[in-house]
Amino acid sequence: MPARPWLHRYPADVPAEIDADRFPSLMAMFEQSVADFADRPAYTNFGKTISYRELDRLSRDFAAYLQQGLKLRQGERIALMMPNLLQYPVCLFGALRAGLVVVNVNPLYTARELEHQLRDSGAETIVIVENFAHTLDKAIRQTGVKHVILTRMGDHLGWLKGTLLNLVVRHIKKMVPNHNLPSCVSYQEAMAKGKGMAYRRPELGGDNLAFLQYTGGTTGVSKGAMLSHRNMLANVEQCLGVYGPVLARGGEKVVTALPLYHVFALTVNGLLFLRLGAENLLITNPRDIPGFVKALKGFDFTCLTGVNTLFNALVNNADFQGGDFKSLKLTIGGGMSVQRAVAEQWQAITGSKLLEGYGLTECSPLVTVCPYDMEGYNGAIGLPVCSTEVRLVDEQGAVITLTHTPGEMEVRGPQVMSGYWGQRGPDDDSFHDGWLRTGDIATMDEQGFLRIVDRKKDMILVSGFNVFPNEIEAVAMLHKGVLEAAAVGVAHRESGEAVKLVVVKKPGAELDELGLIRHCRQHLTAYKVPKVIEFRDELPKTNVGKILRRELRDKAA
Incomplete structure (x- = not known):
């Protein structure tokens, strides 16, 4: 070979090599985009649009607050824990412009998961949506977090719409559990203070750390992949190399349903399309498929990224099937395997090929x-x-x-x-x-x-998210009725794989499937919770006592 x-x-117009040093830092790339596309729409969410000029101003104000108000030094870590809202790009680019290292956090984490990530990263600052503040309340005393910036879902939507949304979220939908974070600062207060503060542009180079992106990896506990400015810029240029021939500067409209805290959406939707001056439609809750499809109407999107589960849900939605896809020219699937039936349905309905990709957080x-x-x-x-x-x-x-x-x-x-x-x-x-x-x-x-x-490894892939068997097993063992436990991945029609937990009970223990699942839900994010539980008298082991997960996997298959 x-x-x-x-x-x-x-293809003839795809280069073999890219220039990974085209920009010295992500900050420099950002500065060029907001200058080149100042009057174009940058992000849209809940019907509110901000331009690249506004993104420049807002992120500058946030960066100034971090530098002057919180006295954060270059290289310190800041955690962002929020779904796709207008606050996310403002905080993301503000943090990078302040020379900080961004630690993306899944807002659905349990207190145990959040505590591990904050402790491991050493983050002393976190920006969090109030819907998830109760989780931080349970974890914060075991971490080094000193600064909490609390935002509400409607904080960038204007007084009337924002107030209404915040009232509905808190009082009608009851989506804000009680919490006690007395030293927190509101996002709006931080932005107001930052507006009157001086911003100092830091000296950043390609080797400076940009993200600690936590991943299941292959074994052990969740680890922070150290991604430098050059790593991320290189991948943006690589994306541009392979997709650039079909994309136009200043002419794209991309749908971002995948959460921007996930590295796939972060790089492709968050950075590549910023580089191109695209308008980015942020979907806050992509699980609400009817609401998602409604948000697409009137937005003549040219690009859409997703995972197999999302595409499958869309092609089976009658309103989506009757949509107008004349503008759609690029659909990218990643995070998990794209199934043939889904890809072929997608192409038949939209006329757009579903181009599968593969990547790792690392x-x-x-x-x-x-x-x-x-x-x-x-x-x-x-x-x-x-x-x-x-x-x-x-x-x-x-x-x-x-x-x-x-x-x-x-x-x-x-x-x-x-x-x-x-x-x-x-x-x-x-x-x-x-x-x-x-x-x-x-x-x-x-x-x-x-x-x-x-x-080769035991890691389980659920809807594009890595799941450690060790973590599931450790949580199961916290239950007083569990003697031994082993977690493996099994095929699942919607999520690609699901977690199966094989358990040996302690003698005389009263333990059933429902009770063990309830226990796991207290300690694990939803996608990590076992879908299948099997009780056995013993687990297969090597002669030195190591559990043979592969044997359990093969039997399940």
């Missing part, structure tokens, strides 16, 4: 994409993106040179993280001779198309 065979399959995230000139679904995760090398290795670490031969995927490129927070990359077993181990077993054909055939 020739070296980098995928280059011969690239790679900022994009590694491979299906080229834009494909005619339809082919079951592959695509070709390596520009300036990216992918190789397959056998169990001894030797490089596989034969096509269609399974091996573990390893990746090398400018988008690959330097390592995990608190660890050294070269010393971590996630790296092999400078290549990132993905834990995925794949094959490569003559053109360079890659197909995932298995996973």
Whole structure:
């Protein structure tokens, strides 16, 4: 097999290499976009639109407050815990402009999960939507958090609409549980103070840390992938290299239903389309499919990203099926495997090909994409993106040179993280001779198309989110009736995989499936909660007592 065979399959206008140093920092890229597209709409949410000029001003005010009001120094970590709201891009770019490191937090985390991420990252500042403040209230005393900025869902919608939404959310829908965070500052107060404060532009370079993006990785507890400004900029340029030929500067309208705290949406929707001066429609609750479809009406979107579960829900919605898709020219699927039936339905309904991609948080995230000139679904995760090398290795670490031969995927490129927070990359077993181990077993054909055939590690992939078996097992063992527990992934029609928990009860314990699921819900985000529980007399083990998860997986399959 020739070296980098995928280059011969690239469309003629897709470059083999990109310039990862086109911008010295994400701040510099942001500054150019807000200058070039000042009067264009940047973000729309709940019917309210802010322009690039307004995004520039608002993020400057927030950056000034962080620097002058909170006295945060360059390199300190700030956690953002919110769904897709106008506050998110304001806080994201404000934090980056202040020279801080952004720690994205899933707002559905339990107190235990939130505590781990805040403690591990060392974040002393958090911006959080009041809907989730009760979780922080339970965790904050075990963390180093000193500054809490509390925002409400309607804070950027204007006095009338914002007040109405906040009242509905708090008093009618009862979506704001009681909490006690006496030292918090309101988001609106922070923005008002920042408006009157001086902003100091920091000196940032490509090697400066931009994000601690927490991931399930492959084993152990959740770890923070250290993503530098150069890592993220490289991946933006790689996205632009492979998708740029079908995208127009200042002419795109993208739908962001995936949460921006997830690295896929962060890079593609949040950064790539900022680079292009696109208008970004933020969907706050994509699980509300009727509401989502209603929000699409009147927004002649040209691009949409999502995961298989989202596309499946849309193609089975009658109102969506009757929609107008004449403007849609790019649909990108990632986070989990796209199913053939869903991809073919999507193309039949919208006329747009669903281009599958593959990535890892550790790679900022994009590694491979299906080229834009494909005619339809082919079951592959695509070709390596520009300036990216992918190789397959056998169990001894030797490089596989034969096509269609399974091996573990390893990746090398400018988008690959330097390592995990608190660890050294070269010393971590996630790296092999400078290549990132993905834990995925794949094959490569003559053109360079890659197909995932298995996973080497035990990590479970639920709707694009990584789930650690160790974490599920540790929570199960907190129940007084559990003697042993093992978590594995099983096939699931909607989420790709779901968590199955196999349990051995303590002698005489009164324990049933419903009670154990209730227990897990107290400690785990919803997507991590087991969907299936099986009780056994014993678990399969090696001769040294290690639980054989693979045997449980194979039996379930």
